[in-house]
Amino acid sequence: MNIELLESFGQNYPEENDGTLDCITMALTCAFNRFGTLLAVGCNDGRVVIWDFLTRGIAKILSAHVHPVCSLSWSRSGAWLVSASTDNSVSVWNVLSGECDHKFRFPSPVLKVQFHPRREHHVLVCPMKHPPVVVDLTDGSHAIVPTGTMGTAGTTGPTPAEDESEAQVVAAYDQRGEHIFAGNAKGRVTVVALPSDKAAMRAVTQFKVSQQVSSTTAIKSIEFARKSGSFLVNTADRVIRVYKTSDVLNLTEGKDPEPDQKLQDLVNKTMWKKCCFSGDGEYVCAGSARQHALYIWEKATGTLMKILHGLKGELLADVVWHPVRPIVASISQGVVTVWAQQQVENWSAFAPDFKELDENVDYEERESEFDLEDEDKSVQLNEEEKDDDIEVDVANNAPIPVFCSSDEDEEDPKSLLYLPSAPDIEEPEEHYVPGVDGSGPDPSLESPGSKRGAGNDGKDTNQSKKKRTKTTEINLTNAPKDEVHPMMAKSGGAKDKSGAAGKRTTGRPKAKDKKSK
Amino acid sequence: MSGGLPAEYLGRRGPKRKLETERAKAAAAAAGLLAAASGGSSGGHGHTAGAGVHETGGHNKSSHHKGELSTPSLGTHQFPKEHPFNRDGYRYILAEADPHAPFRKEFDESVDLAGKPIPGFLCRVLTPPIILLAMHDRAPQISINDDRLTMTGYKFYCTVRANHSVNQGCWYFETKILDFPDGAATRIGWAQRYANLQAPLGFDKFGYSVRSRKGTKFHEAIGRHYSSGYQAGDVIGCLIDMPEKQTRDLIPSSYKDKPLIKFKSHFYFEEKDGIKEAQKTLKPLPGASITFFKNGESLGQAFTDIYEGDYFPAISSFRCAKVKANFGPKFKFPPKGHPGVRPLSARAEAMAVEQSLADMRFFAEKDGALSLDTCMFPSP
Numbered sequence: 001m002n003i004e005l006l007e008s009f010g011q012n013y014p015e016e017n018d019g020t021l022d023c024i025t026m027a028l029t030c031a032f033n034r035f036g037t038l039l040a041v042g043c044n045d046g047r048v049v050i051w052d053f054l055t056r057g058i059a060k061i062l063s064a065h066v067h068p069v070c071s072l073s074w075s076r077s078g079a080w081l082v083s084a085s086t087d088n089s090v091s092v093w094n095v096l097s098g099e100c101d102h103k104f105r106f107p108s109p110v111l112k113v114q115f116h117p118r119r120e121h122h123v124l125v126c127p128m129k130h131p132p133v134v135v136d137l138t139d140g141s142h143a144i145v146p147t148g149t150m151g152t153a154g155t156t157g158p159t160p161a162e163d164e165s166e167a168q169v170v171a172a173y174d175q176r177g178e179h180i181f182a183g184n185a186k187g188r189v190t191v192v193a194l195p196s197d198k199a200a201m202r203a204v205t206q207f208k209v210s211q212q213v214s215s216t217t218a219i220k221s222i223e224f225a226r227k228s229g230s231f232l233v234n235t236a237d238r239v240i241r242v243y244k245t246s247d248v249l250n251l252t253e254g255k256d257p258e259p260d261q262k263l264q265d266l267v268n269k270t271m272w273k274k275c276c277f278s279g280d281g282e283y284v285c286a287g288s289a290r291q292h293a294l295y296i297w298e299k300a301t302g303t304l305m306k307i308l309h310g311l312k313g314e315l316l317a318d319v320v321w322h323p324v325r326p327i328v329a330s331i332s333q334g335v336v337t338v339w340a341q342q343q344v345e346n347w348s349a350f351a352p353d354f355k356e357l358d359e360n361v362d363y364e365e366r367e368s369e370f371d372l373e374d375e376d377k378s379v380q381l382n383e384e385e386k387d388d389d390i391e392v393d394v395a396n397n398a399p400i401p402v403f404c405s406s407d408e409d410e411e412d413p414k415s416l417l418y419l420p421s422a423p424d425i426e427e428p429e430e431h432y433v434p435g436v437d438g439s440g441p442d443p444s445l446e447s448p449g450s451k452r453g454a455g456n457d458g459k460d461t462n463q464s465k466k467k468r469t470k471t472t473e474i475n476l477t478n479a480p481k482d483e484v485h486p487m488m489a490k491s492g493g494a495k496d497k498s499g500a501a502g503k504r505t506t507g508r509p510k511a512k513d514k515k516s517k
Numbered sequence: 518m519s520g521g522l523p524a525e526y527l528g529r530r531g532p533k534r535k536l537e538t539e540r541a542k543a544a545a546a547a548a549g550l551l552a553a554a555s556g557g558s559s560g561g562h563g564h565t566a567g568a569g570v571h572e573t574g575g576h577n578k579s580s581h582h583k584g585e586l587s588t589p590s591l592g593t594h595q596f597p598k599e600h601p602f603n604r605d606g607y608r609y610i611l612a613e614a615d616p617h618a619p620f621r622k623e624f625d626e627s628v629d630l631a632g633k634p635i636p637g638f639l640c641r642v643l644t645p646p647i648i649l650l651a652m653h654d655r656a657p658q659i660s661i662n663d664d665r666l667t668m669t670g671y672k673f674y675c676t677v678r679a680n681h682s683v684n685q686g687c688w689y690f691e692t693k694i695l696d697f698p699d700g701a702a703t704r705i706g707w708a709q710r711y712a713n714l715q716a717p718l719g720f721d722k723f724g725y726s727v728r729s730r731k732g733t734k735f736h737e738a739i740g741r742h743y744s745s746g747y748q749a750g751d752v753i754g755c756l757i758d759m760p761e762k763q764t765r766d767l768i769p770s771s772y773k774d775k776p777l778i779k780f781k782s783h784f785y786f787e788e789k790d791g792i793k794e795a796q797k798t799l800k801p802l803p804g805a806s807i808t809f810f811k812n813g814e815s816l817g818q819a820f821t822d823i824y825e826g827d828y829f830p831a832i833s834s835f836r837c838a839k840v841k842a843n844f845g846p847k848f849k850f851p852p853k854g855h856p857g858v859r860p861l862s863a864r865a866e867a868m869a870v871e872q873s874l875a876d877m878r879f880f881a882e883k884d885g886a887l888s889l890d891t892c893m894f895p896s897p
Contacts, residue, residue, distance in 0.1 A: 365673035367702050367730065367835055370720045374740035376731035 011341065012326045013283050013296045013305055018340035021056065023049040026334030028068055028487070029318045033078040035403055036279070036324040037417045038095075040081055041336055042069025048083055050095065050419065053322075056338075059419040062098055064091055070487050073123070075115045078416040082123050084110040086485035090125055091469075092137060095416060100469040102137055107476055109485035112170065117177040124173055124180065128486065130479045132171035132182055134194075134201070140472040145171060146203050147182040147190045172222040174245055175229060176407070179204070181248075183219030183233060191248060205248065207256045209233050209241055221275065226323055228281030230260065230299065234272050239264045240286055242299060261302040265295060273316050279323045287319035292332040294319060294339065308339050324403075526778045585625065586614035586639060588783050594665055596652040599781045603654050604714070606792075609785040610772050611653070615641035615876065620889050627889065638773040638887055640784050641876050644869040648844045648861050650832075651680040656714040659834065667695065667841040670703075670834020674717040676724075678708055679844065681864045682827035684767050687758040689845070689852050690830045690861040691810070694729070696839035697749040703729045703838045705753050707807055708831035709824070711792045718833040722799055725820045726833065727753065727809045734809075734819045744809070744816040752849050754810030756858065757828055759802060765825060769868075771875040799824045813850030830861060 021027075026044035033040075038059060039051040046065035049058055065085035073082050080101070081093040088109055092102040109128040116122035121137040124145075132145040147169050171182035180192045180201070186208075193204045210217045218236040224245075225231065233241045241259035248257050263284060264270075273289040283305065284297045292310025297303060310316075310332050317331040328339040348354045368374055403415075591597070601609040615621075618639045649665035656675030661668050668677050679690075692705050704718045706726035712718065719726035719735030726735045732744030747753055772786040779785075802825035809816045832840050843849070845860020852858055880887075 362672065365835075367674075367700075370674065370716050370738055371735070371740055372738040374733060375742045376733045376740060 012280065013278065013285075013341075014308065014326050014328050014339035015306060015341050016339065017308075017310075018327070018338045019056070021051055021329075021336035021338065023047075023058075023334075023336065027317070027331045027336050028334070029070060029072055030320055030329055030331055030336060031072040031074055032320055032323050032329070033074040033416075034076060034323055035078065035415065035417050036322045036327075038074075038078065038419065039329060039336075040072050040074065040083075041331075042072050042083060044068045044334065046085060048072065048081070048093070050081075051336075052419065052421075054418075059421065060095070060098055062093055064093065064100075065089060068487065070485065071110065071113045073114045075120050076118060077120060077412055077414050079414070080115065080120060082113045082115055084113040084125070086488045088485075090123070090135070092123070096419070102140070103469050103471040104135060104140070105471065105473050107474070107479045107481050108483050111486070114173055117173050117175065119177065122177075124171060126169065126171050127476065127479060128483055129168055130476055131169050132180065133474065133476065134180075135474070140470065142474055143201065144476070145180050145182060145192050145201060147171070147184065147192070149206075168218070170219055170221050172224055172231075174231065175224050175226070176405075179249070181222050181224075181231065183209075183222050185218040187217030187219060187235060189219065189222070189233065189248075205251050207248065207251060209235055209256075209259075210237065211256070220272070223275055223277060225277035225281030225299075226279055228277075228299070230277065230281055232263075232275055232277065232284060233259075234275045234286070236271075238269055238271050240272060240275055240284065242284060261297070261299060263295075263297050263302060270295075274319045276319060276321045276328075278321045279325065283321075285319060285321055285328055287316040287330060289316070292316050292330070292337075294328060294330055296328075310337060526780050585635065586784070588613060593646050594649065594663075596665075597781060597783045600653045600783070601778075601780050601785060602657050603790075604657075606790050608710070608788045608790050609653060609778070609780075610775075610788065611643045612640040612772070612777065612784040612786050613643040614784075615639060615773075617641075617876070617880075619880070619887055624889055635777050635779075635784075636887070636889060637775050637777045637786060638879070638883070640773070640777055640786070642769075642772055642786070642872050644865070644872045645680045646865055646869075648679055648681045648865050650842060651678050651829075654678045654680065654710075654714075654829075666843065667839065668832055668834065669696075669839045670701070670837050672836060674704075674715075674833050674835045676708065676712065676714045676716065676718050676831055676833040678710070678712075678714075678829040678831045679842070679861070680829075681861065681868050682710065682829045683757060683759070683861070683864055684825075684827045685759050685761050685763060687756065687855055687858045688861050688864065689754060689756045689848070689855070689858045691752050691754040691843045691848050691850065692832060693752050693841045693843065693849075694747060694749045694838070695841050696837075697729070698837050701729075701834070701836040701838035703835065703840055704735060704833040705840070706755055706809070706819075706831060707757050707828040709795075709826045709828060711790055711795050712831065716833075717835070718831050722796060722824060723826070724831065725807050725823060726831075727816070727819060729838075732816070736820060743819055744811065747811055752810075752812050754813070754848070754850060754852055755830065756808045756810065756852050756855060757805075757823075758808070758855070759805040759825075759828075763802070763825065767871075768875050768878065769827075769871055771872070771879040773876065773879045795826075799826070801825070808852075808855075810850060810852055813853070815852070815854065 021039070021041070023041050023043055025047060027041045028044055029042040031040050032038070032053070037053055039053050041049045041051065043049060046063065046067055046069060048062040048064040048069055050060040050062070051057065052059040064083045065087065067085045067087035069083050070086050071084040075081070079095055081095050082090060083093065084090045086109060088106045090104040090106065090110055090113055091100050093099070094101050106125070106127050108130055110125055111128055112126040114124045116124070123135045123137060124132055125135055126132045131147045133142050134145060135142045168185040169182050171180050173180055178194060180194060181189055182192065183189045187210050188206060188208050190203050191205045192201050194201055209219065219233055220236060221234045223232050223234070229245045231243055231245055233243070235241070240263040242261040242263065243257055243259050251257055263286065271289040272286045275284065275286040277284055277299070282299055284299050286295045287293070288295070291312070292314035293316070294308040295304060296306040296308070298305050308328070310330070314332040319328060319330040321328050326341050330337050330339065348356050368377065597611070600611070603609060615638070621639065624639060650661050650668055652661065652665070655661065655677035656671070658671035658675050659668055659677050661677070694703065704726035706718055706724065708718055709723035712723035713721055717726065717735065718724040720738050722737055724736070727733070727743060728735060728740070729747050732746040733740040734743035772788065775786040775788050777784055778787050801822040803822055805821070805823045805825065806818050807820040807823060808818050830842065830844065832842065834840060845862040848860065
């Protein structure tokens with residue numbers, strides 16, 4: 001599809017509900033690939049559903065985990081997908097084959113995973129109550145991102161985090177993966193430079209988002225724009241601060257940078273569940289933590305442009321902006337809702353001389369309308385005709401600008417934009433082998449989760465024949481053991497404590513009950 | 518009949534009331550014209566002596582036909598107010614009851630023909646007594662004044678023809694440009710009956726014209742240098758010169774073998790136009806030429822060896838240009854240097870003679886083959 005033709009001038013943010021994507025099971029998190037062609041949705045039953053976003057159809061289902069999927073990230077080429085589950089495992093998937101390439105087990109719950117924006121083999125993992133970890137997929141090695149308080153000299157190496165509140169760290173790669181920005185529960189952001197070689201990471205600068213030292217400035221998330229060199233920090237004080245990356249990197253010692261914009265809902269004092277930038281970095285979208293409502297601000301002016309409301313009583317789980325087009329996908333009550341602009345058919349884009357009219361207009365016939373030839377014709381008319389011919393290059397494949405990074409001219413030839421779709425088998429009974437089900441391993445021995453994920457399309461039996469997945473245990477010193485993932489804590493705790501938290505999220509315990517049957 | 522007009526317009530006999538039949542019989546007897554319809558064998562020649570020429574001026578005099586075929590009378594300048602237009606591949610020719618047709622009495626008296634189409638041979642072409650701009654042979658967008666000589670165009674090019682054509686000899690008419698609104702233009706000249714009315718004159722093979730802008734001459738949509746153009750107030754003369762001796766048959770069609778339709782109490786012959794066939798059979802007529810005049814000055818021969826055929830005076834107007842035609846006999850600028858030139862006004866009488874000749878020939882050829890029941894479309 002030609003994205004330039006789809007671009008509407010002026011408004012570049014979604015305005016209305018454009019339908020939903022139903023994954024059958026509860027959706028929890030989602031992520032677009034770098035081109036916006038595929039959308040991976042992580043579900044409550046551990047499956048990852050990959051949607052072809054052009055056709056809005058399911059392209060592939062990965063039975064990724066047995067526990068709910070809490071975070072997803074695509075690699076730059078789109079060939080790999082990393083998923084984190086609430087059972088403290090992180091898996092790396094070959095999207096084309098649907099095979100699990102790597103599996104990592106962490107001692108503590110994993111809050112977030114993110115592929116390096118440029119390197120296909122580096123994954124940033126944010127375990128709970130532990131500094132972030134960069135995992136190298138080539139050898140399964142890992143390195144802890146130094147996020148502790150920097151020495152007074154500013155150049156010495158950081159000390160390991162000692163305070164528990166300091167240890168609660170969220171992190172993100174910057175636009176091109178040259179730095180990791182990590183924020184802790186005390187509102188401090190540490191910028192860590194990533195050396196291109198194997199040298200150790202080192203913190204280059206640190207700042208606080210607010211001078212108030214209180215728990216309200218705890219950093220909930222850091223998000224980078226794909227373009228425009230900005231990032232936002234979502235803190236517990238209900239303010240989204242938008243910074244310029246260059247401002248922060250060129251920070252003079254001891255000074256805190258002024259945010260470009262401070263975005264907040266002054267009326268409702270909304271807490272933000274999830275924030276993101278638009279594909280072009282011109283807009284910031286934030287999802288409310290209390291209801292299914294999406295706020296869209298213009299980044300340059302800080303003006304609130306639009307509030308998109310879902311149904312009443314829905315709770316928002318995740319929100320992502322399409323990397324190329326003005327489309328937002330939000331997850332609420334386990335269903336992916338797509339928000340888009342009203343589609344106005346623009347046929348004149350296909351025929352430049354085709355004029356669209358709102359009202360009927362009488363055609364003004366030219367005096368020469370019927371003449372094939374006129375020796376007395378004015379000369380000017382001839383020149384007009386010459387302008388009509390423009391050579392269109394149909395031989396060369398021009399790169400699509402939006403798919404190229406700002407510092408690149410060419411598209412990555414290895415990128416995986418679409419998944420091939422196998423033709424539907426009309427009569428699956430023909431391939432049904434009676435022995436598999438009966439003489440196979442006793443179903444009762446299998447974990448209930450994997451049985452659920454397998455479905456009846458024989459995917460599980462296929463996977464068992466394939467090469468074994470490399471499983472790596474990641475041992476982290478100081479990492480808290482036996483912690484419950486925060487996503488599960490609400491529902492899991494509800495049963496034991498029957499606290500108020502359980503009432504607020506009535507949807508999840510049900511799903512969990514079903515799963516354990 | 519898949520004509521241009523819906524089938525209900527087909528001229529059909531209504532249910533006959535007795536009183537009417539009686540009256541018609543009486544009228545026919547009084548007129549003493551029973552001979553014309555008395556016998557199929559001798560009828561063809563019988564009426565030639567009695568009525569050689571159409572009674573120009575319409576059939577209002579023939580009040581003795583009060584039957585099915587009677588139509589409202591029309592003045593010399595009149596044309597039925599509501600009438601079908603020549604368009605969409607069909608042409609309509611105003612007809613009147615033919616007093617010389619065979620079986621007239623039987624037709625008026627018979628009662629069992631109710632609801633059946635009226636045979637075309639019972640009518641004849643109504644030849645207009647004077648030459649005017651045609652009401653039905655124009656683009657409907659064109660408005661024509663009551664004098665039927667002044668026309669006002671529309672936003673785009675459309676064309677009007679006169680009601681008589683010429684096919685041999687030297688003929689002349691002139692037009693005066695009355696009003697040229699901003700951007701207006703005209704193309705004036707000669708057109709055959711199949712020239713497209715929704716296009717400027719000279720768009721197809723059937724028309725020859727000179728344009729007001731830059732005086733360009735047009736034929737088959739190709740413009741060639743010709744003169745310096747004309748403006749409002751100018752008088753443009755159009756002269757056509759065709760050899761007297763031609764190989765083709767110059768007698769017009771009688772249309773009597775065409776279906777007859779009744780539209781708003783008037784009869785019309787309906788003819789499917791044969792543009793494609795006509796285009797194929799077009800052949801140049803050596804020695805024929807068209808010359809234009811501007812305020813009496815000849816602009817030189819514009820077209821020579823034009824296609825042979827019947828040529829009507831025609832005017833195309835663009836952006837509401839207003840033009841008045843003068844078909845003679847008094848011209849503002851009589852053409853010089855063309856001895857034997859006749860004003861187009863002289864054509865009406867000749868046309869009536871030719872039309873009568875055509876009718877006579879039809880009856881002679883179809884002698885004995887005509888009947889009220891079968892010969893709606895007599896086989897040739």
